[in-house]
Amino acid sequence: MASSLRTRRGRARLRAVALIGIDGSGKTTQAHLLAEALTAAGHPATYHRNAGGRRWLGRLAQRVGRPDAQRLVGRDGLLAVESVLRWLAIALALVSCLVTGRTAVMDRWSACQYASIRAHGGQRWERLARVGYRVFPSPRVTFLLTLDPAEAYRRIERRGTDHESMRWLTAADAAYRSLPEYAGFVVVDGSGTPEEVSRRIRAHLSEWLPDDPPALAGPGPEDTPRPAGGAGRDGPVPAQARP
Template sequence: MARSLRRRRGRARPRTIALIGIDGSGKTTQAHRLAEALTAAGHPAAYHRNAGGRRRLGRLAHRLGRPDAQRLVGRNGLLAVESALRWLAIALALLSCLVTGRTAVMDRYSACQYASIRAHGGQRWERLARAGYRVFPAPRITILLTVDPVEAYRRIERRGTDHETMRWLTAAATAYRTLPEYADFVVVDANGPPDEVSRRIRAHLAEWLPDDQPPSTAGSSGGTGPPSGRAGDGGPLPAQARP
């Protein structure tokens, strides 16, 4: 009886699954697909995009005649705004799924903020962010989509809505690998086409997704944006970072 109970608990529907990674890794496409796949498999799920508001701040900077968001509010100001807005987005997403009972498929989570801060050399801000984000439960599964910075750069340039430098993409990729949580991440190679990446993700979620379920075609235009073709979050820093 106890063994059977433990087995049922082990197969319980995950409350939260987070997809993280550098810009151009395909987080948004794969998060949309995963939410749809879980729902189709009988595990109602909802997609949540936990943006830090950097893109909107960058647009405001341009309207005010500044080249980027960091020139508008400074590095510390930008990291503070991003940390606060992402915290609020995650809180609202968790509350929504608590009310609806759906699995929260998170497009970005707290680790994205830690990596962004770390890549900018803001160790003091990372300590503050961790103190604030500590109230959030760790996802049942955190999937780190890894992609060669050269491939990420190609994808970003192809979508044509924003820009990243190779220097920043490399720094962000390194930041994820150096996070203390890295050992707990499910690392998925995201260098291939979206369908291939979806299959790799599904292989780690076979407990909830049947093998014969085809991958969703949502957002299949290159693996770097949502079905609507909208680009990922961010307003530019000098390196225009948006992990």
């Protein structure tokens, strides 16, 4: 009886799960798949894309003849816009799930902003961002999807909706690994098919998901089949790991 009560209480605390990583690592695809899997397992979940607006600014920059968002608004302007827009997106997502009682599956989290700031070399902005983002409760689990920047670059080029340089992807990859929260991330190898990566993620959430869930949807725009490999921590990590 006590064990059953502990299980119910543990499940009730699955309020938010976050997926982070460099562009092209498969965050969006895996966040959608995880929301579907949780909902199918009886834990209604909602996907939330907590974007910072950099892709939109990049498209705007190209329309007015600038090569990228940073050339349009400057480094500090870009980091300020990103920080504010992502803060608002996360706040709305958390309020929505508080009202509905659904699990929030976060495609990007505050760590994404800290990594972006570090990759841009704007460390003074990180201190300000951390003050603002401190109001948010930590997700139950934060998954860091890792992928070789060269493969991430190829995925981005194949999807054809935006562009990232190898220099930026390499800097962002290093930035995630340098964060003080890194030790609390559940690191998942983002290479392989979407189904393979999804199984790696679900293995860390076995308290809420069945051991052998039904087959999920096929590849999304950020993923293509690749041989398994790359960085990552093998084997389940306790779900209580937090950033």
